Amino acid sequence: MNSRILIRKIGQRREASLVLLIIVLLALVSIRAPGFLAPANIQRIVNDTSILVMVSIGQFFVILAGGIDLSVGSIIGFSGMAASLINEANPGLPAGVVLILGVLIGAGFGMVNGSLVAFGKVPPIITTLGTMSVYRGLTFVMSKGEWVTAHEMTDSYMLLPHGNFLGISNLIWWGIVVSALLYYVSRFTRSGREVYAIGGNKTAAKFVGVSEKKIQFMIFAISGTISGLAGVMWTARYAAAVNETATGFELQTVAACVIGGVSIAGGSGAVPGVILGALFMGIINNALPVINLSPFLQLFIQGAIVLLAMLINTLSEQRRDKKALQERLA
Amino acid sequence: MKRQEDTFNRDVAGPDLVASTRLVNENSLKERLILIFTKWEVLLGVLLLLVFVFFSNISPYFLDTFNLLNTTFTFTEKAVMALPMIFIIMSGDIDISVASIIALSSFSMGYASSMGAGTWELVAIGVAVGLAAGIFNGFFIAKVGMPAIAVTLATQSLFRGISQAVLEDQAYTKYPQSFAYFGQGYVGESLVPFSLVFFLVLAAIMGFVLHKTKYGRKVYAIGNAKEAARFCGVHVNRIRFINFALMGLFSGIAAVLLTSRIGSTRPNIALGYDMEVITLVVLGGVSITGGKGNLFGVLMAIFLLGYLKFGMGLINLSAKVMVITTGVLLIVAVLLPAFLDSVKAWRKLRLQKQGSSMESV
Numbered sequence: 001m002n003s004r005i006l007i008r009k010i011g012q013r014r015e016a017s018l019v020l021l022i023i024v025l026l027a028l029v030s031i032r033a034p035g036f037l038a039p040a041n042i043q044r045i046v047n048d049t050s051i052l053v054m055v056s057i058g059q060f061f062v063i064l065a066g067g068i069d070l071s072v073g074s075i076i077g078f079s080g081m082a083a084s085l086i087n088e089a090n091p092g093l094p095a096g097v098v099l100i101l102g103v104l105i106g107a108g109f110g111m112v113n114g115s116l117v118a119f120g121k122v123p124p125i126i127t128t129l130g131t132m133s134v135y136r137g138l139t140f141v142m143s144k145g146e147w148v149t150a151h152e153m154t155d156s157y158m159l160l161p162h163g164n165f166l167g168i169s170n171l172i173w174w175g176i177v178v179s180a181l182l183y184y185v186s187r188f189t190r191s192g193r194e195v196y197a198i199g200g201n202k203t204a205a206k207f208v209g210v211s212e213k214k215i216q217f218m219i220f221a222i223s224g225t226i227s228g229l230a231g232v233m234w235t236a237r238y239a240a241a242v243n244e245t246a247t248g249f250e251l252q253t254v255a256a257c258v259i260g261g262v263s264i265a266g267g268s269g270a271v272p273g274v275i276l277g278a279l280f281m282g283i284i285n286n287a288l289p290v291i292n293l294s295p296f297l298q299l300f301i302q303g304a305i306v307l308l309a310m311l312i313n314t315l316s317e318q319r320r321d322k323k324a325l326q327e328r329l330a
Numbered sequence: 331m332k333r334q335e336d337t338f339n340r341d342v343a344g345p346d347l348v349a350s351t352r353l354v355n356e357n358s359l360k361e362r363l364i365l366i367f368t369k370w371e372v373l374l375g376v377l378l379l380l381v382f383v384f385f386s387n388i389s390p391y392f393l394d395t396f397n398l399l400n401t402t403f404t405f406t407e408k409a410v411m412a413l414p415m416i417f418i419i420m421s422g423d424i425d426i427s428v429a430s431i432i433a434l435s436s437f438s439m440g441y442a443s444s445m446g447a448g449t450w451e452l453v454a455i456g457v458a459v460g461l462a463a464g465i466f467n468g469f470f471i472a473k474v475g476m477p478a479i480a481v482t483l484a485t486q487s488l489f490r491g492i493s494q495a496v497l498e499d500q501a502y503t504k505y506p507q508s509f510a511y512f513g514q515g516y517v518g519e520s521l522v523p524f525s526l527v528f529f530l531v532l533a534a535i536m537g538f539v540l541h542k543t544k545y546g547r548k549v550y551a552i553g554n555a556k557e558a559a560r561f562c563g564v565h566v567n568r569i570r571f572i573n574f575a576l577m578g579l580f581s582g583i584a585a586v587l588l589t590s591r592i593g594s595t596r597p598n599i600a601l602g603y604d605m606e607v608i609t610l611v612v613l614g615g616v617s618i619t620g621g622k623g624n625l626f627g628v629l630m631a632i633f634l635l636g637y638l639k640f641g642m643g644l645i646n647l648s649a650k651v652m653v654i655t656t657g658v659l660l661i662v663a664v665l666l667p668a669f670l671d672s673v674k675a676w677r678k679l680r681l682q683k684q685g686s687s688m689e690s691v
Contacts, residue, residue, distance in 0.1 A: 068479060122664045123618050125424060125479055129605055133657030140650040251487055264480040296498045300491025307484040314476045
């Protein structure tokens with residue numbers, strides 16, 4: 001393989017163009033605000049974005065199989081509130097146990113989604129649109145509409161994301177561990193490849209013996225578990241559990257996926273792209289106040305970015321399909 | 331010879347397959363009653379009756395003509411949006427940006443009103459902005475070929491984002507006096523709200539379009555088998571485009587009604603309406619996988635959910651409990667028909683097997 005083909009191949013990868021895009025974005029922002037590129041600030045951004053990275057990878061598995069999970073924000077809200085309430089009621093309970101309980105709650109909610117989709121045959125969009133409301137409503141009912149604030153949480157609970165190891169915060173470590181684990185699952189395990197198979201061609205996958213039900217149950221369970229973890233991290237990091245935690249977060253996770261080159265129709269995409277997509281969103285969110293743009297613009301910008309990224313994905317997919325067809329005809 | 335064939339089939343395919351081809355008597359009174367009472371619209375009617383009986387026993391304020399008519403104010407906007415949503419869901423798409431279309435349309439009216447626009451100009455602007463938003467969705471979905479769920483998820487933020495970017499934490503509250511009629515007025519001197527009558531007229535028109543025109547039949551055809559419809563010469567993408575444009579138009583109308591009723595525009599106006607509108611349609615028996623359902627079922631669902639919420643409000647259940655109820659109903663409305671179908675299939679197979687065992691005796 002000569003070097004020109006190699007360069008072209010790298011250029012075609014979504015990850016490469018995303019890295020380039022992020023560098024350009026960082027450069028543009030740092031012209032307006034030179035302090036933006038300081039190592040401490042970069043670490044702050046990565047720290048802020050770790051939760052988005054984790055949940056986006058969960059969302060990635062669901063989208064990869066051709067579904068969508070709109071309930072991630074509500075699961076984060078519920079598990080965060082539940083963990084905070086447990087922590088408030090039992091200050092003696094080790095933070096690690098509270099963390100595990102929060103993760104288990106998220107996993108349980110994810111499995112409810114998964115059961116409805118896999119065994120109840122309810123389409124993912126309907127299931128998660130419904131459970132999005134149900135879980136959010138349950139959060140209000142459980143908390144009676146009240147908040148848990150910093151002085152009601154134990155120090156060890158708040159240290160879960162804030163502590164650091166080798167100079168890097170625990171939250172970033174969680175992001176790295178979860179990303180690495182799920183990268184491994186998607187790339188090198190049988191189940192991971194089966195998710196690609198189901199998303200790529202459901203009928204063909206069934207014929208070679210892939211269990212669609214098992215995969216559907218699994219991806220929603222993964223997404224829920226990560227959201228549970230994210231809920232605990234979220235409330236501990238911001239030292240407050242409010243009922244509206246992570247409302248609208250599902251859009252950001254879908255955004256990270258489509259920016260990362262995941263096809264919304266399922267079957268294509270990869271974890272590294274999703275991580276970069278999430279980082280891109282994180283940088284945008286953090287850059288807005290720095291370059292004096294109103295935070296009220298955030299919703300609009302997010303929507304515009306998602307639409308644009310999806311448009312690019314769709315057009316390039318269509319061009320690729322057309323090219324493949326022409327090659328086959330030639 | 332006959333007997334030989336039978337044993338052969340049984341060896342190869344098992345008794346179930348043999349039995350499932352057997353004719354059983356499905357015209358007995360019991361079978362017919364079961365068929366009628368498991369019909370979705372009948373189930374909804376029974377549920378509506380139960381809601382009326384239950385709440386009128388609990389609260390003396392429920393069964394009151396004035397209250398029953400006035401309650402419709404709270405759900406006509408969603409009911410109006412449910413009409414084109416039938417077309418969209420019927421043809422296998424979905425639109426989760428409708429609440430944001432209301433936000434955008436209401437914001438435009440508020441802006442125009444602050445510039446001194448009159449009542450009819452406001453209505454025209456509200457409806458036109460809704461239509462434009464629907465065309466925007468339709469363009470990306472039907473012309474470019476992007477998935478409906480993805481496009482409307484993005485425009486959900488985009489449309490609301492525009493009004494939020496300009497309004498920030500402010501609100502428009504100045505509307506002309508006569509503008510209030512659409513969402514608050516009554517027909518003549520009667521107790522009948524204008525918006526209810528208006529909705530019923532729209533429902534009649536959309537019912538006619540869905541059930542009596544070529545356009546409506548094509549929507550069913552697309553929902554049943556998109557590819558087959560295309561090969562039969564149905565312009566699938568044109569119809570999907572019109573569906574989304576209609577959805578925008580009706581969301582604009584709903585925005586006029588809602589803005590007129592509450593008399594103000596905040597960035598969070600109509601938040602959560604997407605889920606409720608989709609729930610109405612799915613609860614009304616329209617299949618999310620397309621091709622099944624009718625407008626009458628959706629009408630039943632609209633009144634069922636509207637009066638259920640009214641009753642729950644009367645006995646002081648919080649808004650959050652109602653949101654949970656709506657979410658559960660949405661899922662149950664999809665789960666239950668599939669469950670009923672499989673129970674029916676199982677019953678039929680059992681009857682068929684009974685028939686075969688009787689024969690062999």
